[in-house]
Amino acid sequence: MENLSREKIIEILKDESQNDWLFSLADEVRKKYVGDEVHLRGLIEFSNICKRTCKYCGLRCENKNLERYRISPEDMILYAQKAVEMGYKTLVLQSGEDEFYSRDVMCKIIEQIKNFDVAITLGIGEKSYEDYKAYKDVGADRFLLRIETTDRNLYEKMHPNMSFDNRLRCLKDLKTLGYEVGTGCLVGLPGQTVESLADDILFFKEIGADMIGVGPFISHPQTPLKDSDNGSFILALKVMALVRILLKDINIPATTAMETLNPNGRIIALQSGANVVMPNVTTTEYRAKYEIYPGKICINENPSQCRGCIEAKIKAIGRTISTDKGFHKKFQD
Ligand code: SAH
Numbered sequence: 001m002e003n004l005s006r007e008k009i010i011e012i013l014k015d016e017s018q019n020d021w022l023f024s025l026a027d028e029v030r031k032k033y034v035g036d037e038v039h040l041r042g043l044i045e046f047s048n049i050c051k052r053t054c055k056y057c058g059l060r061c062e063n064k065n066l067e068r069y070r071i072s073p074e075d076m077i078l079y080a081q082k083a084v085e086m087g088y089k090t091l092v093l094q095s096g097e098d099e100f101y102s103r104d105v106m107c108k109i110i111e112q113i114k115n116f117d118v119a120i121t122l123g124i125g126e127k128s129y130e131d132y133k134a135y136k137d138v139g140a141d142r143f144l145l146r147i148e149t150t151d152r153n154l155y156e157k158m159h160p161n162m163s164f165d166n167r168l169r170c171l172k173d174l175k176t177l178g179y180e181v182g183t184g185c186l187v188g189l190p191g192q193t194v195e196s197l198a199d200d201i202l203f204f205k206e207i208g209a210d211m212i213g214v215g216p217f218i219s220h221p222q223t224p225l226k227d228s229d230n231g232s233f234i235l236a237l238k239v240m241a242l243v244r245i246l247l248k249d250i251n252i253p254a255t256t257a258m259e260t261l262n263p264n265g266r267i268i269a270l271q272s273g274a275n276v277v278m279p280n281v282t283t284t285e286y287r288a289k290y291e292i293y294p295g296k297i298c299i300n301e302n303p304s305q306c307r308g309c310i311e312a313k314i315k316a317i318g319r320t321i322s323t324d325k326g327f328h329k330k331f332q333d
Contacts, residue, residue: 001025001245009198013238026241026273033249034275036319039326040310041121041253042088042281042303044079045290046071050096052125055158056189058220058291059096065222069289070100071282077112079303083281084116086307089325092144092278094123103131107138114139119325121182126166129173136177141327143174144182146213149189150203151196158189171207180328182211182251187239188231189217197239205246210328211276212250214240215257218293233261237272244273249331251276260295267313276326277314279306 004012012018047070050059058066071079080091091113095101101109101124110120121142122135132143147167149155155164174181185200186192204212216231236258244252253276254269262268266277280287281303288299298306311321 001029002248004242004246006195006198006202009201009242010194012242013194013197013235016234019234019238022238022241022245023272026244027271029244029248030252030273030275033331034251034329037275037322037326038270038314038319039090039251039276039322040088040307041090041092041276041278041326042083042086043092043094043278044071044076044083045094045280045282045286046076047095047098047101048286048290049098049100051099052097052162053160054162055160055224056186056217056220056293058222058293060223063222066291067289069286070098071286073105073109073112076109079281079283080113080118081116083303084118086281086304088118088281089323090119090121090142091281092121092123094144095125097125103134106131107134110135110140111138119327121180126162126170129177132170132173132177132179136179140179141325142180142182142211144184144211144213145170145174146182146184146186147171147200147203148184148186149192149196150185150199151192154189154191154196157191175207180210181207182213183207183209184211184213184215185239186217186231187214187236188229190225190228197235201239201242201246204243209247210250211252212240212243212247213253213255214243215255216261218257218260218295220291220293230261233258233265237269240269241273249329251326251328253278256280256297257293259297260293266310267317270314270319271317277310279303279310281306 258265
């Protein structure tokens with residue numbers, strides 16, 4: 001099944017009668033290749049300031065209705081320490097593209113947090129090779145940068161003044177530098193086709209991604225896409241399940257956007273191919289402000305509530321919480 005053709009992928013994506021079969025196959029593949037452990041990654045959303053104008057994203061700089069914040073390096077280190085004390089073995093540092101965090105500032109933060117013996121994943125957007133190298137040299141382990149869509153025209157329409165080729169360059173640099181590379185796509189962008197979703201899945205396989213995050217597009221009222229329909233939860237789940245079947249042993253998060261569209265979305269995702277959850281460890285005061293899309297879950301909870309809640313749900317479906325850093329382990333057949 002790992003060699004599904006583009007035509008077959010398109011057929012499966014279009015055919016609703018294959019959904020149950022697809023989800024249970026993805027669950028079997030997940031069990032065989034990555035087991036029952038779920039890796040928890042503590043997510044720190046450290047700045048919602050962004051220089052970009054991505055048409056779907058509420059953090060775009062043209063959204064003047066959002067109160068902006070920036071967490072100081074000292075506080076980031078403090079929150080990181082608290083998250084590690086809570087049991088997290090990986091922290092994800094995510095933000096808008098905020099130039100306050102220069103190469104030096106980022107490196108100091110990474111260096112300090114690495115003292116807590118934790119894996120670090122960055123999700124801070126497009127940078128130069130030299131920046132990516134500097135973060136890696138001080139200990140960053142992984143990087144998340146979704147391609148968002150492999151349809152070049154759609155990509156450039158959705159991302160004014162950005163280039164698809166530069167996005168590819170970033171992913172290539174990250175791979176060359178030895179990061180575990182995470183990418184992924186949005187499902188349901190206006191103008192996106194099922195054919196291009198099939199291309200996204202094949203692209204993930206072609207570049208040898210270590211992690212793939214798939215989430216439905218959710219329309220944000222303060223963006224140019226305010227009148228567009230949300231993406232479909234089921235279609236996003238199908239794309240994710242196909243990614244599991246084709247890439248087998250990689251790490252796949254049950255994304256927060258899925259839970260926003262379906263109250264049980266992350267558990268359903270964990271039973272359809274996913275093996276990672278990224279609970280929010282940002283303090284409550286900032287959560288609502290990291291509004292990439294509306295209706296984000298857990299904005300009134302605190303970090304320990306989020307951990308407790310998701311742990312209980314994971315155990316209730318017979319899965320366990322991993323106690324290691326959860327690197328991509330290549331499976332030998
Ligand atoms: N600046 C960082 C982090 C961006 S937010 C970066 O470029 O990687 C992380 C992800 O949220 C994005 O990659 C995008 O896929 C997703 N996202 C943004 N707006 C969204 C929306 N309206 N609906 C669903 N997902 C969205």
